[in-house]
Structures are given as structure tokens and as C-alpha cells.
Amino acid sequence: MTRISTDILVSGGGVAGLAAAALFGSAGFRVICVDPAPPVTDEAADGADLRTTAFLQPSLKVLREAGLWDRLAPHATELQVMRIVDAGGKTPAPRITRDFNAADVSDLPFGWNLPNWLLRREMVARVAELPNVEFRPGIGTKSVLTRDTEALVTLSDGTRVSARLLVAADGRHSPVREAVGIGARTIRYGQKALAFAVTHPQPHGNVSTEIHRSGGPFTLVPLPDRDGRPCSAIVWMERGPEALRLFAMQEAEFNAEMTARSGAIYGPLTLITRRTLWPIISQIAHRFSAQRTALVAEAAHVVPPIGAQGLNMSLADLRVLLELCRGAPAHIGEAAMLEMYHRRRYPEVAARVTGIDMLNRVSMQGAPAIRDLRGAGIAALYGLPPVRKTLMRAGLGVRLG
Numbered sequence: 001m002t003r004i005s006t007d008i009l010v011s012g013g014g015v016a017g018l019a020a021a022a023l024f025g026s027a028g029f030r031v032i033c034v035d036p037a038p039p040v041t042d043e044a045a046d047g048a049d050l051r052t053t054a055f056l057q058p059s060l061k062v063l064r065e066a067g068l069w070d071r072l073a074p075h076a077t078e079l080q081v082m083r084i085v086d087a088g089g090k091t092p093a094p095r096i097t098r099d100f101n102a103a104d105v106s107d108l109p110f111g112w113n114l115p116n117w118l119l120r121r122e123m124v125a126r127v128a129e130l131p132n133v134e135f136r137p138g139i140g141t142k143s144v145l146t147r148d149t150e151a152l153v154t155l156s157d158g159t160r161v162s163a164r165l166l167v168a169a170d171g172r173h174s175p176v177r178e179a180v181g182i183g184a185r186t187i188r189y190g191q192k193a194l195a196f197a198v199t200h201p202q203p204h205g206n207v208s209t210e211i212h213r214s215g216g217p218f219t220l221v222p223l224p225d226r227d228g229r230p231c232s233a234i235v236w237m238e239r240g241p242e243a244l245r246l247f248a249m250q251e252a253e254f255n256a257e258m259t260a261r262s263g264a265i266y267g268p269l270t271l272i273t274r275r276t277l278w279p280i281i282s283q284i285a286h287r288f289s290a291q292r293t294a295l296v297a298e299a300a301h302v303v304p305p306i307g308a309q310g311l312n313m314s315l316a317d318l319r320v321l322l323e324l325c326r327g328a329p330a331h332i333g334e335a336a337m338l339e340m341y342h343r344r345r346y347p348e349v350a351a352r353v354t355g356i357d358m359l360n361r362v363s364m365q366g367a368p369a370i371r372d373l374r375g376a377g378i379a380a381l382y383g384l385p386p387v388r389k390t391l392m393r394a395g396l397g398v399r400l401g
């Protein structure tokens with residue numbers, strides 16, 4: 001049986017795990033990253049992740065430090081305005097529209113949108129450049145034993161790894177979280193999200209638009225033009241049975257239905273990728289650390305895709321963890337460091353999970369009276385410049401005060 005040692009073992013090579021490998025590797029730590037599912041790095045391939053990620057301003061610093069931004073920037077679409085639309089009237093036509101313009105609080109756009117399959121492609125390439133990082137796709141974490149001095153991890157190929165720090169980035173059903181005995185609180189909504197891309201006749205103008213009617217938001221996020229036509233990624237949240245109905249619908253009928261749901265703000269929408277379906281939950285682990293182990297990303301927290309918070313919170317986890325490791329490299333993974341990680345991340349994440357849970361519940365409402373209240377709420381909140389700016393900074397993850 002092979003036995004090896006490393007500074008950091010990252011369990012999970014999804015977008016968060018690969019970002020962790022690139023970040024800690026770029027900082028000079030010895031890293032091994034494992035994942036039983038090899039990454040799909042081509043949009044047309046089966047199993048490609050057709051979601052996109054809107055990276056908000058604070059994430060840019062992390063992507064730069066990970067040596068990723070130069071690779072990603074040429075493919076990114078700038079998001080300058082976040083538009084919130086209430087379409088809760090008798091028809092799906094927009095009845096209240098409010099804009100958050102990044103220019104009100106910053107010289108930069110509020111975010112940059114990138115397809116997840118492309119993130120994987122560029123992250124795998126970045127990790128391959130780093131001699132101190134080893135990515136082992138096709139191999140997973142099988143069992144975990146921790147003690148004061150190390151995490152001893154047995155991989156699915158029989159290799160035993162002694163790591164000073166085990167980073168659990170192995171998703172919402174995290175096998176590492178389970179192995180170290182940390183529970184999680186889960187909220188189910190009976191809701192799913194369809195994620196896909198469309199073209200449309202009218203340009204998006206770098207505006208990301210969230211339209212609220214019932215069942216959850218319908219969000220259009222700008223992508224680069226495709227074959228000379230303006231293009232957007234869509235996340236369409238609905239109650240489970242309705243989402244399944246839309247998923248199975250004939251394409252022409254689907255195009256008509258989504259155009260109606262969009263309020264035809266960009267004219268007729270045309271589907272240009274497969275439709276993919278994602279179950280929606282909120283979840284937060286009871287703790288973000290255990291002996292020699294840190295939970296990050298969906299292993300620690302899951303939120304509905306509202307306000308582009310999920311992966312951005314994950315990069316914030318990595319930023320804090322790296323800061324702690326860099327500050328005391330001789331003490332990586334020790335109890336005091338991991339306690340500090342938990343204390344710095346847990347309250348902030350818990351507040352965001354609560355906030356997004358509330359927004360999602362409000363957005364799901366179908367009763368006309370509640371929809372009217374929601375519309376009035378949007379108009380009032382966004383109408384007051386100081387409140388709007390505070391909300392924007394909080395949404396962007398920019399420190400207040």
C-alpha cells in the first residue's frame with residue numbers, strides 16, 4: 001500500500017475544490033486534490049455543467065491569487081447593472097423594475113459571468129502548471145481518520161495520505177463531513193432550477209435581470225454573443241412538478257413559454273444548449289471545522305441561486321483559510337487555526353443563508369396579495385438610495401462602513 005504525505009489534501013475537484021488546489025498551490029503549499037468524477041471540460045459533452053457563475057468583486061482577488069484570473073478574463077462577461085423586476089400582476093409583463101448600477105458604489109462592474117464547464121477547463125490547466133499540486137481525477141476519498149497531528153485519508157485506489165489539513169470540498173453530501181461526524185441543517189423547498197443558455201434579438205447591455213412572479217426567480221445573466229446574436233444564461237426556478245414539465249417540453253413550446261415568463265424583455269428567446277435540472281435546498285453544516293479538517297463550499301453551505309452568492313461564499317471560505325495558513329505555516333491544520341476559521345466564517349455564512357432563504361420564500365409566493373406586497377417592497381427598498389447602496393455592498397460581499 002502506498003503511503004504519502006502532503007500539507008493539504010483537498011477532497012473534491014468541483015469548481016470549489018479545484019479553486020482551492022490552485023489557490024493553496026499558488027501560495028506554495030504541497031496539495032493533493034482528488035475526485036472520483038473526472039471533470040467535464042467541454043460544453044457539448046454529456047454531463048457538462050451548464051450553469052454559469054457570476055463572480056462578485058471580492059472573488060476577483062481570490063481568482064487572481066490562484067493564478068486563474070488571467071486565464072478566465074478573456075472569457076468573462078462584465079455585469080454592470082443588476083435589475084430586479086416584479087412581474088407578479090395578472091400577466092407576466094414587468095410591472096416594477098429597479099436597477100442596481102455598480103457605478104453607484106464602485107468603479108468596477110459588480111461581477112463577471114463565466115460558464116462552469118469553462119471554469120473547470122481553466123482550473124485543471126492552472127493546477128497542471130503547479131509542480132507542488134497533484135490532481136488525481138477518478139480517485140475519491142474512501143475513509144478518514146484524524147488525530148492531533150494529522151488527517152489520515154485512505155483513497156479509493158488504496159493510497160494512504162497523511163495531510164496536515166484536510167479540506168472538504170466534496171459537495172452537499174460531503175463524505176468527509178459525514179466521516180468527521182458533523183451534521184447539517186437542511187431546508188427543502190420542493191423546488192428545482194433549470195439552467196441553460198439562450199440567444200435573443202435585443203442586446204442584454206451587460207444587465208443581469210432577476211424576474212419575480214411565482215415559483216422562484218427567473219434570472220438572465222449576460223454571456224458573450226453567440227454566432228452574432230446576443231446570448232444569456234438562464235436560471236429558471238419553479239416548484240418541482242412544474243420544473244419537470246418544463247424540462248420535458250418540446251423545444252418550440254419551451255421557447256414560447258420562457259419568452260412569456262421573461263416578459264419578452266429581450267424579444268423571443270431561443271434555447272441553444274441542453275436544459276439541466278438542479279434541486280434547490282438551503283443547508284448549513286453545524287460546524288465548519290473538525291480535528292485537522294475544514295469544510296468549504298457546498299460541504300459547508302448551500303443556498304438557492306439568488307444574488308449569485310453560492311460559489312462567491314465558497315471563495316471567501318478559501319480566502320480566510322489561506323490567510324490563516326499563510327499567517328502561521330508551521331501550524332497548518334492545528335486546532336486553534338481551525339477554530340478561528342470556524343469563528344470567522346460561520347456567522348457570516350449563517351446570516352447569508354438566512355437572508356437568501358427569506359428572499360427565496362418571498363419569490364416563490366403565487367398568491368396575488370403577497371405578490372403585490374413583494375412588488376411594493378421592491379419599489380420601496382430600491383427607491384431609497386442609502387438603503388439601495390447598503391444592500392448592494394452587502395450583496396457584493398464588500399465590507400460595510
Ligand SMILES: Cc1cc2nc3c(=O)[nH]c(=O)nc-3n(C[C@H](O)[C@H](O)[C@H](O)COP(=O)(O)OP(=O)(O)OC[C@H]3O[C@@H](n4cnc5c(N)ncnc54)[C@H](O)[C@@H]3O)c2cc1C
Binds near residue numbers: 013014052055299305
Ligand atoms: C442553478 C444554479 C446556479 C448557480 N449560480 C451561481 C452563481 O451565479 N454564482 C455563485 O457564486 N454560485 C452559483 N451557484 C452555486 C454554485 O454553482 C455552487 O456553489 C458550486 O457549483 C458548488 O461547487 P462545489 O465544488 O462546492 O460542489 P460540487 O460541484 O458538487 O463538487 C463536489 C465534488 O466533490 C466530488 N466528490 C464526491 N464524493 C467525493 C469523494 N468521496 N471524494 C472526493 N471527491 C468527492 C464530486 O464528484 C464533485 O465533483 C449556482 C447553483 C445553481 C444550482
